[in-house]
Amino acid sequence: MTLSGFTWSTHGDGSDFRRLEDVLRRSAAATPDAIAVIEPGGATTFAHLDEAVNRFAAALVAEGVQPGDRVCYLGENSTTFFEVLHGAAKAGAIPVPLNFRLAAPEIAHIVEDAAPRVAVLGPGMEIHAETIAGTGVECVLTEVPHPGFAVLDAWRAGHPAVDPGHARDPEDTALMFYTSGTTGRPKGIELSGRNLSSALAGPLAVVGFDADSVALAPVPFFHVTGFGLALMAHLKGATLLMLNPDGPADLCRILREHRVSHAVMVPTVIQFLLGLPEVRDAHWGTLSWIMYGGAPMPEPVLRDATEVFGCGFYQGYGLTESTGGVALLGPQDHRPTPATVHRLRSVGRVEGNNEVRIVDPATGADLPPGERGEVIVRGGNVMKGYWRRPEDTAAAIDADGWLHTGDGGSMDADGYLYLHDRLKDMIVTGGENVYPAEVESVLTGHPGVAQVAVIGVPSQRWGESPLAIVVRAAGADGEALTAESLIEWAREHLAHFKCPTDVAFVEALPLNASGKLQKVRLREEFAGR
Numbered sequence: 040m041t042l043s044g045f046t047w048s049t050h051g052d053g054s055d056f057r058r059l060e061d062v063l064r065r066s067a068a069a070t071p072d073a074i075a076v077i078e079p080g081g082a083t084t085f086a087h088l089d090e091a092v093n094r095f096a097a098a099l100v101a102e103g104v105q106p107g108d109r110v111c112y113l114g115e116n117s118t119t120f121f122e123v124l125h126g127a128a129k130a131g132a133i134p135v136p137l138n139f140r141l142a143a144p145e146i147a148h149i150v151e152d153a154a155p156r157v158a159v160l161g162p163g164m165e166i167h168a169e170t171i172a173g174t175g176v177e178c179v180l181t182e183v184p185h186p187g188f189a190v191l192d193a194w195r196a197g198h199p200a201v202d203p204g205h206a207r208d209p210e211d212t213a214l215m216f217y218t219s220g221t222t223g224r225p226k227g228i229e230l231s232g233r234n235l236s237s238a239l240a241g242p243l244a245v246v247g248f249d250a251d252s253v254a255l256a257p258v259p260f261f262h263v264t265g266f267g268l269a270l271m272a273h274l275k276g277a278t279l280l281m282l283n284p285d286g287p288a289d290l291c292r293i294l295r296e297h298r299v300s301h302a303v304m305v306p307t308v309i310q311f312l313l314g315l316p317e318v319r320d321a322h323w324g325t326l327s328w329i330m331y332g333g334a335p336m337p338e339p340v341l342r343d344a345t346e347v348f349g350c351g352f353y354q355g356y357g358l359t360e361s362t363g364g365v366a367l368l369g370p371q372d373h374r375p376t377p378a379t380v381h382r383l384r385s386v387g388r389v390e391g392n393n394e395v396r397i398v399d400p401a402t403g404a405d406l407p408p409g410e411r412g413e414v415i416v417r418g419g420n421v422m423k424g425y426w427r428r429p430e431d432t433a434a435a436i437d438a439d440g441w442l443h444t445g446d447g448g449s450m451d452a453d454g455y456l457y458l459h460d461r462l463k464d465m466i467v468t469g470g471e472n473v474y475p476a477e478v479e480s481v482l483t484g485h486p487g488v489a490q491v492a493v494i495g496v497p498s499q500r501w502g503e504s505p506l507a508i509v510v511r512a513a514g515a516d517g518e519a520l521t522a523e524s525l526i527e528w529a530r531e532h533l534a535h536f537k538c539p540t541d542v543a544f545v546e547a548l549p550l551n552a553s554g555k556l557q558k559v560r561l562r563e564e565f566a567g568r
Contacts, residue, residue, distance in 0.1 A: 056239070057209040058232045060128035062273050063089055063121075064202065070250055070276040076118050077297070078281040083118055085276065088125075090200045091118070095126030097198040102157060102178055106131030106205060109153045109215065113137040113146065113171075114161020116260050116281045119182060119191070121273075123159050128213065131205035132156070135215045135227070136261040140471075140534045143170045149217050149225050150174045152426070159191060209233045212423060216263060218359045218472070227426030228359050237419030238362035239271055241390035245369065246301065246328055246353065252277035254301040255294065257284055257308075258470065263363040264332065264355070268303050277301075287311040291318050298325040305470035306336040307500060309344050319347055326350040328370070332470075338383055345373050356386035356456065360435065360442055362420045365393050366456045385455040393418035396441070397450050406449075411459050414448040415441045464558060466495035468503050471536045475505070478539065481532045482507055482525060487515035490548050493539060494561050496568050506568060507539035508561055510548060517544075541568065 056062060066075070067089035075085040099110065110127040112120055112134065120136070127134040135153050137146060139161070147170050150158065157178040158171050165185040172179045172188075180191045207213065209232040217225045248254075254272045256279075258265035272279040280297055284290035291312060294302065304312075309331060312318050328351035329344075336354065345352060351370035357363040368387030375382060389395045393416060397406045400413040421442045424432035436442050447459040466473040475493035482491045490510040495503035507529075511520055522542035529538040543565060549557040 056236050056274060058128075058206060059213040059235060060125070060131075060205060060207070062270060063092055063125045064129075066273055066276045073250060073276050074278045075273065076121070076279050076281060078117060088118065088121060091122050092125040092129065093200040093202045094195050094198050095122045096129040096203050097201055098195040099126060099130040099132060099157060100203055101198060104130055104132050104156045106207065107212075108132045108157075109135050109155035111135045111137055111150060111153060111155040111158040111171075111176075112161070113139055113158065113164045113167060114182070115139060115163075115283070116256075116265070117161055118281075119159065119161055120260055121269075124214075129205055130203050131207055133212050133215050135217070136266070137217065138259070138261050138534070139164060140259075140536060142531070142533050143167060144532060145225070145534065146170060147174055149227075150176060152225070153215065153217075153227060207232070209236070210423075215426060216261065216266075216359050224477075226428060226431060229423040229426055230362050231423050233419055234362045234422060235270070237391060238357075238364055239267060239274070241367065242267070242355075242364060243271055243274070245367070246271075246330075246351075248272070248275045248277055248301065250276040252300045252327075253280055253297055254278065255280040255282075255297070255299045256303040257282075257290065258303055258305070262470075263357070263359045264303060264330075267363050268301070268330070287315055288317070291315055291321070294326065295321060300325055300327045301330075302326070302328075303330045306331055306340065307469055307502060309336075310340050313340065313343055313347060323348045323350060328353055330355060332356065332386075341373065341383060354386055356458065357420070358442075358444055358446075360422045360444075361393075361416050361418075362422065364390055365395060365416050365420065366390060368455075382455050385451070385457045387456065388454050389456065391418065391420065393420055395450070395456060397448060408450055408452045411447055411449045414444045414446045414456070414458070416444060417441045464494075466493075466503050466505055468495070468498070468505065468536060469501040473505055473537045478505060478507070478529065478533065478537055481529055482509070482539075484532075485520075485525060485528050487512050487520040488525070489513070489515075492548055492556055492558060492561055494558055494565065496541075496562075496565055498540075504540040505538065506565055507542045508548065508565065509542055509544050510546065511544060543568065 067085045071086035074082045075088045076083045110132045112123040124134045150171050151174045158176045160181045162183050165181040165183050168179050168185050168188050179188050180194055181188050182191050184190050212229040213232045214230045215227045217227050248271055256265045256268040260266045282293050330353045332355045352373040354368040355364045357365040366387040367390045372382045396415050397412040406412040417440050449457050464475050478493045479491050489512040492508045493505050496506045498504040525542050549560045
């Protein structure tokens with residue numbers, strides 16, 4: 040069947056994927072004895088995973104969970120993640136993966152917004168049980184025993200491993216991710232079955248996934264990139280490797296020992312790997328491709344990686360609001376000729392049934408090739424909308440269905456997309472998105488801070504790092520209000536990756552004639568810091 044401009048199927052049986060709840064059903068039926076997941080505790084077949092998922096789904100139904108209810112998962116990558124993902128889907132509920140790196144107040148806000156019927160906490164996350172229960176969630180389950188809360192194993196015990204058989208409309212909300220907005224308030228992004236199938240059709244058609252593939256995504260599944268690789272693996276009956284490397288040397292070992300064929304990495308990880316002699320001495324014949332993104336990839340590093348690993352390289356560009364991939368830079372562009380070397384600076388060409396335009400952000404008029412403007416996207420990938428935020432949805436998606444990304448970019452005459460300044464001021468640090476408004480909101484809560492601006496500055500290790508530029512409040516003790524004390528303040532309220540790594544104190548922030556902050560001047564002044 041043709042979907043989103045590509046001909047593809049699950050296991051070659053001619054059936055298309057339009058519902059999240061059908062993914063594991065099909066793989067368990069087609070390859071029940073194949074290994075679905077390998078993690079530190081051992082391997083799990085598709086049949087055993089499907090049995091656990093069905094038991095979880097049956098327990099949800101017994102708990103009174105109705106179609107459309109939300110079920111949250113807070114924890115690291117594990118088989119429990121898939122129990123919640125596929126089990127909630129089979130019960131008609133909406134799975135909501137949460138960022139386990141967030142601070143307790145951030146988690147509480149998201150849970151309050153999602154209003155789930157059930158929340159499942161992975162190992163180490165039981166410390167947040169009281170916080171989540173305090174938001175009104177009636178059923179909070181922990182994997183590790185925690186006083187006053189039900190343990191997941193006991194809760195689902197005794198329920199039959201029978202698929203409830205729910206099949207929702209492909210246009211219904213199938214999954215919800217949360218992402219921070221420029222206002223500093225996280226927003227739920229509703230993705231339908233059609234969004235997911237459209238987003239995965241393009242990558243599945245070009246990356247050569249099959250039942251013999253071994254996929255490694257040492258990135259969290261609450262990110263759409265890691266989630267996309269995991270879902271592709273389950274669609275194609277491939278093995279998903281969920282081992283968290285302890286540094287670059289351990290990652291090299293895992294890649295080799297498990298004969299990984301498909302991997303997702305951020306550029307900083309690739310750069311660390313290239314610094315190991317054993318990486319350069321190894322034979323990488325089993326590695327088919329590496330997908331990278333989430334931060335700039337220096338051209339020399341990219342050229343070196345292409346030669347060392349000898350596999351196909353892909354770079355993807357997309358947003359959670361576009362269910363990930365919008366554009367893809369494929370292997371042929373990673374081995375350029377002198378006439379095409381400039382394409383390494385692009386994020387590739389538009390994929391699937393997506394349309395991309397570069398428009399004047401003020402007038403909405405289309406701009407000619409090479410001219411910079413705002414990137415806007417339309418197609419089956421574009422989200423249904425923001426959860427319970429119709430005004431924000433209307434501001435992001437216009438009447439003609441175009442998603443306004445807020446990213447600055449240009450398109451060349453050959454259809455390659457180039458990203459430039461980010462119109463939303465987003466900072467990308469180590470593959471994580473950080474929105475300055477959120478960090479600024481926390482820092483201005485400190486009594487010694489009068490004004491603050493947060494910008495991204497270049498970092499050799501992380502691509503970018505947040506820098507806070509602070510005006511002290513009148514009467515503030517300069518010796519007490521130090522960079523260290525402000526960073527510590529931020530860490531009490533925010534995930535550590537969002538916190539500034541440095542603080543600069545200034546007498547005043549630069550404003551234009553209208554009183555608006557001029558972050559361009561700050562970036563110029565502090566670019567070398």
